[in-house]
Amino acid sequence: MMKIKILDGVNTIGGNKILVSEYGENYLLDFGMNFNLYKKYFEEFMKERSRRGIYDLWKLNLIPRYNIYRKDLIPSDLVNEINGYENPKINGIFISHGHLDHTGNIALLDENIPVLGTPETMLILKSLSDISKGGMGMEIPFFNVRKREDYILKSGDEINSRDIYLSEKISDKTYDFLSQKFVKKKDVNSGIISDIDGFNSRLEMNIIKVDHSIYGSSGIFIKGDISIAYTGDFRLHGKYSSYSYDFINRVRDAEILIVEGTRISRENDENLSEDDVYRNALSIAQDTKNLIIADFSSRNFERLETFKRIAEKTSRNLIVTKKDAFSLYALDTYKNENILKDLMIYDEKSTRTENWERFLDDNINNELLSPLEIRKNQEKYILCFSFYDLNELLDIEPLEKSSYIYSSSEAFGEEDYFSFDRLLNWLEFFKLDVYGIKRTENGIDFPKGLHASGHVSGNDLFKVIENIDPERIIPVHTTNPEWFRKNFPEKAILPEIQKEYSF
Numbered sequence: 001m002m003k004i005k006i007l008d009g010v011n012t013i014g015g016n017k018i019l020v021s022e023y024g025e026n027y028l029l030d031f032g033m034n035f036n037l038y039k040k041y042f043e044e045f046m047k048e049r050s051r052r053g054i055y056d057l058w059k060l061n062l063i064p065r066y067n068i069y070r071k072d073l074i075p076s077d078l079v080n081e082i083n084g085y086e087n088p089k090i091n092g093i094f095i096s097h098g099h100l101d102h103t104g105n106i107a108l109l110d111e112n113i114p115v116l117g118t119p120e121t122m123l124i125l126k127s128l129s130d131i132s133k134g135g136m137g138m139e140i141p142f143f144n145v146r147k148r149e150d151y152i153l154k155s156g157d158e159i160n161s162r163d164i165y166l167s168e169k170i171s172d173k174t175y176d177f178l179s180q181k182f183v184k185k186k187d188v189n190s191g192i193i194s195d196i197d198g199f200n201s202r203l204e205m206n207i208i209k210v211d212h213s214i215y216g217s218s219g220i221f222i223k224g225d226i227s228i229a230y231t232g233d234f235r236l237h238g239k240y241s242s243y244s245y246d247f248i249n250r251v252r253d254a255e256i257l258i259v260e261g262t263r264i265s266r267e268n269d270e271n272l273s274e275d276d277v278y279r280n281a282l283s284i285a286q287d288t289k290n291l292i293i294a295d296f297s298s299r300n301f302e303r304l305e306t307f308k309r310i311a312e313k314t315s316r317n318l319i320v321t322k323k324d325a326f327s328l329y330a331l332d333t334y335k336n337e338n339i340l341k342d343l344m345i346y347d348e349k350s351t352r353t354e355n356w357e358r359f360l361d362d363n364i365n366n367e368l369l370s371p372l373e374i375r376k377n378q379e380k381y382i383l384c385f386s387f388y389d390l391n392e393l394l395d396i397e398p399l400e401k402s403s404y405i406y407s408s409s410e411a412f413g414e415e416d417y418f419s420f421d422r423l424l425n426w427l428e429f430f431k432l433d434v435y436g437i438k439r440t441e442n443g444i445d446f447p448k449g450l451h452a453s454g455h456v457s458g459n460d461l462f463k464v465i466e467n468i469d470p471e472r473i474i475p476v477h478t479t480n481p482e483w484f485r486k487n488f489p490e491k492a493i494l495p496e497i498q499k500e501y502s503f
């Protein structure tokens with residue numbers, strides 16, 4: 001008998017945490033950060049206190065109440081309380097893709113739980129972890145083992161890694177990157193890195209790629225006495241839609257479908273393609289006299305390609321940040337397409353060179369550009385910056401007739417949450433011509449045309465479900481579960497949080 005519990009992420013976008021049990025084995029499908037819950041209490045400078053481990057998140061009910069968390073993140077005054085909760089042995093956690101609303105709480109999980117996913121997703125998470133400054137949410141796969149001192153948790157000298165099982169075999173270069181520690185600590189315990197064949201389970205499990213706005217996205221098909229398919233986030237209108245169609249074909253036997261429904265609440269929702277984005281952004285670029293700033297996630301490869309093409313067409317050079325270059329290097333160990341070719345790198349002078357930066361310097365030979373050089377020749381560049389880089393513009397001093405093209409994820413933020421109001425304040429300060437985001441009377445609006453959604457439209461979703469034809473449908477990652485009840489009245493189960501469903 002297959003049991004499914006949705007631990008979090010019901011009637012909201014993001015925070016997916018799904019528990020699937022069969023044959024005495026338990027699997028988590030994603031374990032993301034629930035932005036909407038976090039936002040109730042936290043912001044940039046008001047965060048969980050890492051010296052208290054998971055204490056704040058537990059007390060504020062921001063993570064599910066199970067005894068499944070890393071032992072070294074449980075402070076002494078929480079041990080008894082947590083021990084009173086259910087502790088299912090989790091055999092593995094499947095990561096559908098590298099967006100924080102699907103991955104943000106994984107690092108908090110018990111260190112013995114291995115992660116399962118595509119090599120690309122693991123490379124993205126590993127590179128983000130290397131460049132982050134030790135936030136406990138980012139520690140995948142390596143983590144610093146905290147030491148208890150009274151009720152406080154301190155960083156120790158020991159680095160551990162959880163085990164990784166990948167959907168396919170990987171090259172030595174990818175292996176080396178995934179096992180490379182960019183920290184100098186006394187003891188480092190590396191975990192197992194293997195392909196999925198090395199993973200021991202009575203269930204049949206297939207990780208299948210889908211198309212979404214971040215590279216390496218996937219869904220999963222799990223077959224025991226009955227079978228389930230989980231889509232993660234996906235779309236049919238992207239450049240790699242063949243992945244999504246392949247997924248649909250391969251899960252057609254699934255009896256249970258756990259599916260996203262991000263876009264079904266939106267009205268007049270037409271599919272915009274990446275080619276539309278190219279054309280619209282190109283025409284802005286052609287009309288821009290001075291600097292162009294493009295705001296998008298470099299982990300959205302299609303978008304990076306789009307701006308590469310625009311740079312070529314307008315005889316400009318595309319400049320990425322060092323952090324983006326590092327992630328691109330990581331992905332290229334897998335992709336082998338020389339992704340970094342022709343890109344310039346923004347030379348952000350830091351007071352201290354981190355180990356990952358040293359590694360990057362040793363391994364690539366792209367041209368570095370200082371803000372002062374960009375200041376002198378603004379008409380020559382497209383700069384890939386986002387909100388967190390905008391203070392660098394104080395050095396660059398964009399001239400009049402410079403453009404800011406907001407070409408990023410939808411407003412609810414799959415990768416970060418900050419104040420769009422503050423973003424606009426910066427852009428207004430620099431007097432930039434802004435596209436893709438604007439103030440309105442009631443707040444902030446995202447004029448269409450500069451972002452192709454990562455999510456399937458309502459019309460496409462209806463066809464997908466008809467095509468897979470499951471017996472039961474469990475919607476997640478949606479604010480409109482009623483749509484499923486309306487369209488598939490016999491099949492839809494509108495899940496209640498933490499309730500167990502048996503099949």
Ligand SMILES: [Zn+2]
Pocket residue numbers: 097099212233414454
């Ligand atoms: Zn996503």
